[in-house]
Amino acid sequence: MESEQRKQAVAQIQQALPDLEWTLQAPKVKRMSRDFHWFSPVLKRQLEDKQADAVVRPRDEEELRLLVAACVRHQLPLIMRGGATGNYGQLVPLEGGILVDMTAFNQVCEFGNGAVRAQAGIKLAEIETHTRPHGWELRCMPSTYRLASLGGLYGGGFGGIGSINYGPLGATGNVLSVKVMTVEAEPRVLSVPAPQALLLHHAYGSNGIVLEVELALAPVHRWIERLDAFDDFTDALDYADALARSPGLVKRQIALFAAPIPSYFSHLNGSYRATQHAVISVVAQESEGLSHGLVARFNGHNAVRQTAEEARETNTSLLEYCWNHTTLHALKVDSSLTYLQTAFNYSNYRQQIINMNTLFGDEVISHIEFLRDNEGNITASGLQLVRYSTEERLNEIMQIFRERDVKINNPHVFQIEDGKQGNIRPEVVSVKKSLDPNGLLNPGKLRGWEIRDQLIIDDNPLLLTDR
Numbered sequence: 001m002e003s004e005q006r007k008q009a010v011a012q013i014q015q016a017l018p019d020l021e022w023t024l025q026a027p028k029v030k031r032m033s034r035d036f037h038w039f040s041p042v043l044k045r046q047l048e049d050k051q052a053d054a055v056v057r058p059r060d061e062e063e064l065r066l067l068v069a070a071c072v073r074h075q076l077p078l079i080m081r082g083g084a085t086g087n088y089g090q091l092v093p094l095e096g097g098i099l100v101d102m103t104a105f106n107q108v109c110e111f112g113n114g115a116v117r118a119q120a121g122i123k124l125a126e127i128e129t130h131t132r133p134h135g136w137e138l139r140c141m142p143s144t145y146r147l148a149s150l151g152g153l154y155g156g157g158f159g160g161i162g163s164i165n166y167g168p169l170g171a172t173g174n175v176l177s178v179k180v181m182t183v184e185a186e187p188r189v190l191s192v193p194a195p196q197a198l199l200l201h202h203a204y205g206s207n208g209i210v211l212e213v214e215l216a217l218a219p220v221h222r223w224i225e226r227l228d229a230f231d232d233f234t235d236a237l238d239y240a241d242a243l244a245r246s247p248g249l250v251k252r253q254i255a256l257f258a259a260p261i262p263s264y265f266s267h268l269n270g271s272y273r274a275t276q277h278a279v280i281s282v283v284a285q286e287s288e289g290l291s292h293g294l295v296a297r298f299n300g301h302n303a304v305r306q307t308a309e310e311a312r313e314t315n316t317s318l319l320e321y322c323w324n325h326t327t328l329h330a331l332k333v334d335s336s337l338t339y340l341q342t343a344f345n346y347s348n349y350r351q352q353i354i355n356m357n358t359l360f361g362d363e364v365i366s367h368i369e370f371l372r373d374n375e376g377n378i379t380a381s382g383l384q385l386v387r388y389s390t391e392e393r394l395n396e397i398m399q400i401f402r403e404r405d406v407k408i409n410n411p412h413v414f415q416i417e418d419g420k421q422g423n424i425r426p427e428v429v430s431v432k433k434s435l436d437p438n439g440l441l442n443p444g445k446l447r448g449w450e451i452r453d454q455l456i457i458d459d460n461p462l463l464l465t466d467r
Contacts, residue, residue, distance in 0.1 A: 001075065001076070001077075001095070001096075003053075003096065006053050006076060006096045006097065007053060009074035009075075009076045010024075010053050010054045010076070010098065012074065013067070013070045013071065013074060013076070013098075014054070016070060017063075017066055017067065017070060020056050020057075020058065020063055020066075020067060021056065021057040021058070021059065021104075022054060022055070022056055023054065023055035023056075023057070023101075024054050024055075028055070029051060029052055029053070029054060029055055029099070030051045032052070032055050032081065032084070032099060032101065033050065033051035033052045033091070033092055033093055033099055034084065034092065035084045035085065035086040035087065035088075035089065035090060035091050035092065036084075036085060036086060036087045036324075036328070037086075037087060037088060037089035037092060037414070039087050039324070039327050039328075039331065039338060039339060039411070040087070040088075040338055040339075040411055040412045041338055041388055041391075042391055042394070042412040042413075043088070043089050043412060043413075043414060046089075046414065047089045047092045047414065050089075050092050050093055050094055051092075051093060051096070052079060052093045052096060052097055052098060052099035053096045053097060053098065054098050054099070055081075055098070055099045055100075055101055056098055056099070056100055056101065057100075057101040057103065057104055058100065058101075058102075058104065058105075059104045060104075061181070061189065061211065064100070064181065064209070064211075065181065065187045067098070067100070068181060068183055068184075068187045068209070069184075069185060069186065069187055071097075071098060071183075071440060072183060072184060072185050072187075072438060072440065073185065075438060075440065076097050076098060076440065077093065077095050077096060077097025077098070077440050077441075077442070077443050078097060078098055078100055078183065078209075078440050078441055078442075079091055079093045079097060079098070079099050079100065079205065079441070079442050080100050080102055080120075080151065080155065080205040080209060080210075080441075080442070081099050081100060081101050081102060081103075082102055082103070082120065082121060082148065082149030082150075082151045082152030082153075082155070083103075083123065083144070083147045083148045083149040083152050084152075085142070085144040085147050085148045085152060086152060086156040086157075087324055087327075087411055088156065088204075088411055088413070088414060088419060089414040090155065090156040090204040090205070090414075090442075090445070091204075091205070091442075092414070093442075094414075094442075094443060094444035094445065095443045095444055097440075097443075100209075101121075102120050102121035102149065102151055103121045103149065104121060105119035105120050105121035105122070105151075105211065106119055106121045106122040106123070106126065107119050107122065108122065108126075108127065108130045109212055110214075111130065111131060111134070114136060114216060114217050115176060115214060115215065115216050115217060116130070116131055116136070116214070116215055116217055117177075117212055117213070117214040117215075118150055118212065118213065118215075119150070119151075119211065119212050120149060120150055120151025120154070120210050120211055120212060120213065121149050121150070121151060122149060122150050123145075123146065123147065123148065123149060123150075124138060124141045124142075124145040124146075124148050124149070124150060124153060125145050125146045127150065128141075128145075131217060132220055135219060135220050136217040136218065136219065136220060137217060137218055137219075137220050138162060138215070138217065138218070139162050139165070139166040139174055139215070139216060139217060139218045140159055140160055140161070140162045140163050140166055140167075140168065140169045140174060141153065141160050141161050141162060142157055142160040142161070142323055142324070143160065143161065143319055143320050143321075143322050143323040143324065143325035144320075144324075144325065145160075145161070145319075146320075150213050151205075151210050151213065153169065154169070154175075154178070154200070154201055154210055154213050155200075155201075155202070155203065155204055155205040155210065156202060156204055156205075157169060157202070158170075158202065158409075158420065159369075159371055159381070160323050161252060161253045161282070161319055161322070161323070162218065162252055162253070163369075163371035163372065164244060164251055164252065164253065164254055164370055164371050164372065164378075165218070165251075165252070165372065166218065166372070167371065167372040167373060167374055167376065168371070168373075168374065169201065170198050170201050170202070170374065171372070171373075171374050172194075172195070172374070173194075173216055174215065174216055175194050175197055175198060175201065175213065175214070175215060175216075176193070176194055176197075176214040176215065176216060177191060177192060177193045177194060177197055177213075177214040178191075178192050178197040178200060178210050178211075178212065178213050178214070179191050179192070179210070179211045179212040179213075180192055180200065180208045180209055180210055180211060180435060181208075181209040181211055182208070182209075182434075182435045182436070183208075183209065183435065183436040183437075183438065183440050183441055184437065189211065190435075190462075192462050196461070196462045199427055199428055199430075199431045199461065199462070200431060202416070202420060203416060203428055203431075203432075203446070204416055204442055204445045204446070205441060205442050206416065206432060206436075206441050206442040206443075206445045206446040206449075207428060207429075207431045207432035207435060207436060207441065207446065208431060208432070208435040208436065208441070209435075209441070221250060221252070221284040221285070221286075222284065222285040222286075222307070222308070223252055223282050223283070223284060223285070223307070223308035224282070224283055224284070224285055224288045224305065224306075224307055224308070225280070225281075225282050225304075225305070225306050225307070225308060225311055225317065225318040225319070226280070226281050226282075226283065226288075226291065226302060226304065226305050226318075227262075227268065227271070227272075227278055227279070227280050227302075227303050227304035227305075227318055228278065228279050228281070228291075228295045228300045228301065228302050228303065229262070229271075229272035229273070229276040229277070229278050229300060229301055229302075229303040230276060230277045230278070230279070230298065230299065230300040231275075231276060231277075231299065232277070232299065233258055233259075233277050233354075233357060233366070234354065235277075235298045235299045235300060236256055236258075236277040236278065236279050236298070236300065237256055237350065237353060237354065237368070238298050238350075239279055239294055239295060239297075239298035239300055240254050240255075240256045240279045240281075240368070240370060241350055241370070242294055242297075242298070243279075243281055243283075243291070243294060243370075244370040244378050245378055246290070246294075248287075249283065249287045249290050249291070250283065250284035250286065250287045251281060251282060251283045251284070251287070252282040252283075252284075253280065253281060253282040253319060253322060254279065254280075254281050254369070254370040255279065255280045255281075255321075255322040255323070255326075255367070255368065255369050255370070256277070256278075256279050256366065256367070256368040256369075256370075257277060257278045257279070257280070257326065257366075257367055258277050258357060258365050258366035258367070259274070259275050259276055259277050260274060260275070260365070261278070261326065261330065261365055261367055261385065262274075262276060262277070262278040263333075264326075264329050264330040264332070264333045264334070265321050265329055266329070266332070266333070267316065268303075268304055268321075271303040271304050272303040278303070279300070280318050280321060280322055282308070282318070282319065285307075304318065306318070322369065323369060323383065324339070324383055326367050326383060326385075327339045327383065327385065330385050336387065336388055337385050337386065337387060337388065338385075338386050338388045338394070338412075339367075339383055339384060339385055339386060339411065340364070340382060340383070340384045340386055340397070340398065340401070340408065340411070341381070341382070341383060341408070341409040341410070341411045341420075342381060342382035342383075342384065342401055342406050342407065342408055342409070343379075343381050343382075343406070343407040343408075343409060344379060344380045344381065344382065344406055344407075345379075345405055345406070346373060346377040346378065346379035349379055349380040352404065352405070352406055353366060353368055353380060353382075355404065356382075356384075356401065356404070356406065359400070360397070362387065363386065363387050363397075364384050364385070364386050364387075364397060365384060365385040365386075365387075366382065366384055367382060367383045367384055367385060368380050368381070368382050368383075369381050369382075369383060382406075391412075394412065398410065409422075414444075414445065415444075415445055415446070415447045416428075416445055416446055416447070417446070417447045417448060418447070424447060424448040424451070424455070425448065426448065426455040426456055426457055426458075427458065427461055428446070428448065429446065429448040429449055429452050429455055429457060430457040430458045430459075430461040431461050431462060432446060432449055433452060433457060433459075434459075434460070434461055434462060435462075
């Protein structure tokens with residue numbers, strides 16, 4: 001649909017639904033059409049001129065249903081927006097349309113027996129505010145948990161804090177069900193149980209409108225946040241690895257940062273030397289004594305220590321230096337940097353990390369996150385910082401990693417299959433055909449949709465029940 005046609009369709013929908021909360025001012029619409037894709041100089045260039053034609057913030061399911069039905073009548077694209085903390089241009093509209101701000105969907109719907117069901121627009125930190133007094137917390141959340149929404153994590157996230165115990169969000173048992181709205185002339189609201197619910201996970205909101213997510217929770221511990229400093233990179237790596245591989249040592253987060261990354265943490269400067277490497281860990285109070293012994297064994301020393309309660313009171317959590325928050329801190333100091341997303345082989349990740357760190361030196365700086373994979377293996381993923389020169393060199397670096405058996409989840413592309421998914425998945429396309437038969441959700445992001453007629457697609461991919 002051409003720009004002028006879209007504008008006319010938006011005007012007609014607004015006229016028909018004047019009571020909805022509309023945003024039409026071009027500067028604000030452009031701002032809301034952005035996430036953190038600018039971490040990538042490639043995506044920044046490709047997506048610079050892309051934006052929605054309008055933003056609507058529905059306040060309940062009925063308003064959303066009316067909006068969806070109107071967009072189907074006018075064949076106008078719909079793009080779902082949560083906290084806008086993603087890094088791949090997930091919410092940046094490629095073909096205009098209406099950006100749907102889901103932040104009014106911010107309630108906990110049900111809680112008990114180690115599980116919570118909440119609306120898609122709720123901030124992850126708000127879920128923990130609700131569950132923590134009752135002894136439960138999230139199993140997995142990104143470092144952007146104070147801003148990120150539940151639906152955004154589901155639609156565009158992977159793992160994060162807690163993944164050292166429970167694996168990524170998509171690991172069996174973490175997600176129990178989702179509630180979705182179809183994009184049809186008469187929208188339906190359906191419940192999708194796991195594992196079928198995971199066919200909507202990390203699909204950038206392209207194959208269904210997620211209204212609610214039901215998650216399994218973890219027991220609360222009294223957490224201690226630590227930053228331990230090391231003069232030798234291998235010592236830091238081996239400490240982090242030993243911490244990850246100690247099953248009786250209760251922890252929530254382990255991340256390794258090669259120098260000079262810790263020097264980019266400006267609020268922590270003065271606690272260690274700029275030339276030192278660092279490990280940030282979050283361990284349970286009852287296990288911290290064992291951490292002291294491990295740090296000493298690997299020639300390190302504690303530089304920063306605080307309780308999780310102190311961190312919350314002062315908004316200084318070390319969690320917000322981990323995962324892709326690291327890249328944000330680094331870019332504030334050196335805007336020429338960008339990053340990679342790598343997945344090491346669980347059987348020999350230690351040697352792979354050492355080899356790649358030696359091979360690239362200061363051009364690719366190691367930031368390693370420790371976690372369990374979907375099969376439960378202790379492994380490591382990289383969010384390495386890259387001193388960007390050209391797109392050609394960036395692609396060359398990624399190919400060198402691949403040739404050495406390190407998987408690349410390319411963060412410099414905006415189509416789902418070219419990034420983490422890695423290939424066209426007919427079952428994901430099948431879900432879109434079932435829930436969004438006109439292809440109006442986030443068009444252009446799911447490559448498989450463009451060749452759907454060439455795929456063998458299940459006409460009933462989900463076990464659907466009325467809500």
